[in-house]
Amino acid sequence: MKILVLGAAGMIGRKLIERLLVNGSLRGEKIEAIHAFDVVEGAFDNSGSINITTQAGDVAEKATIDRLVAARPDIIFHLAAIVSGEAEADFEKGYRINLDGTMNLFNAIIGEEGYTPRVVYASSIAVFGAPFPASIEDEFHQTPLTSYGTQKAIGELLLADYTRKGHMDGIGLRFPTIVVRPGKPNAAASGFFSNIIREPLSGKGAVLPVDKSVMHWMASPRSAVNFCIHAAELDGETIGPRRNLTLPGLAITVGEMIQALESIAGSKTAALVTHEPNETIMGIVANWPRRFIASRAEELGFSAEKTFEEIIQAHIEDELGGQLPQ
């Protein structure tokens, strides 16, 4: 079993590889090698029995991707993308990385005769655009309002068609917003969803730029890794021709998030969140989906946290060594 991860140095890529190194197998087969590709080289624990190699490069360079695919990995996780804000600010770069990069991968796979790898493709709820119903069902249309969402939606269409034609065995995953992101506070418009939990848990202040009534669709980094692994292991036949799935998540308001923080870490910690309304961010967030009914993905066995307390606990266990800092 050989695995290729594109976007290996990103938050999900890194955590996915760490999990694969721990698990040692996928689809019931021993993992022999993982090739970790990203724009920068990741650093992974190479002390185990899995041969892990890293490479820095550009997904938009066709020859680079052709060579990666020529090694015929059994499973490809395609997580490489520039994020929504950057794709919106730099139109050309967004299309080059997020669209050309994906097309390079899929076309390289077609170029390999008799090769139909499982491809797990990271899509996003950004393929949907406002106005929304109160709950978005699996049959709601794709009308993205960002270039990032457009690029992800095009990748979904290509993945479904190439899979239908037998050129690959793809599954597209529409990730919820991933919370709590570890690391430094992030300037992305969605950054505050993580900041208001992560920073207070470390005794630091955090700014809430929107009303407490704002509801959004979230899952933990741990769930994101679970999604990737479950998608790699799923029987393709059971999925059918609709290969792109809205994943399960938790619909919760910012106010409820802060309540959960208080219930776990106390009122002093929760009080570290300061409400400073920001019209720009409020405007952006108003166009984001609030709640999905992810029936198909749930039927196919995907699952996520049911309470925000679980999401906070996952963060404490995975990032803070299982204990609240004193």
Place this chain on the structure above:
Amino acid sequence: MKILVLGAAGMIGRKLIERLLVNGSLRGEKIEAIHAFDVVEGAFDNSGSINITTQAGDVAEKATIDRLVAARPDIIFHLAAIVSGEAEADFEKGYRINLDGTMNLFNAIIGEEGYTPRVVYASSIAVFGAPFPASIEDEFHQTPLTSYGTQKAIGELLLADYTRKGHMDGIGLRFPTIVVRPGKPNAAASGFFSNIIREPLSGKGAVLPVDKSVMHWMASPRSAVNFCIHAAELDGETIGPRRNLTLPGLAITVGEMIQALESIAGSKTAALVTHEPNETIMGIVANWPRRFIASRAEELGFSAEKTFEEIIQAHIEDELGGQLPQ
């Protein structure tokens, strides 16, 4: 007012240009020039005051499309495509013409500084894939089951995003199946919808390969031209960010089509249709949509025939000189 038509030699392109030559104006402005581009050169009446030029070429050749766009036509009708059956049989050619061709056009427009033409893009109900609800509403998702439908859906996404970013002013039109197509019987799986009307009206036999209970979504060639012209004239502001519209049509069964034929042309004419079930065609047609509720397009002023008798009458007027052959 300068107009560029890509796919000018096809059935809709030809009829559109003929109508524009008769009308002489569009959006309240006098038409000065029409450039008619297709893989073969069309033949048009050049005796009027409109300067009509023709050119044969390949939409997949970037330099060719760059030159067409450099002339900065005010309105571009992008009707160029290879049809569903051919795109399915020749995967590479389908993507080359239907996807690369569309991307060449849109990217050429971006390349022209300060140029935001109205682009009328011919999409298709093939962007939808079974299973369907009894009536498909505007918010139903895009899960095409053909490469053609995939290519059209990708064009829709690009059109919406490029328009949102101010690079062009696009409208995508999801055409119903166009019936009655003039000309020779057609081997396309959908050909029988036209054959069973056109051939009997000329005293010839026609084969019905599916059950009379089969329902489908149709409009006349005349309506197809109306759609293009209305789309060119619409105020872009009123459309909003969802730039791709399912067009109005008529949901009717094959049995009702033949009844309408009988009511107009008599029972002897209707009896020229022979039922010869064809399992292959029945299988293909079973995956096609039957009925839409095209609310948004109707609110924006698009309209089509309300009865199949009107569709037959349009054919008699436009193709048979207004009279049934004796």
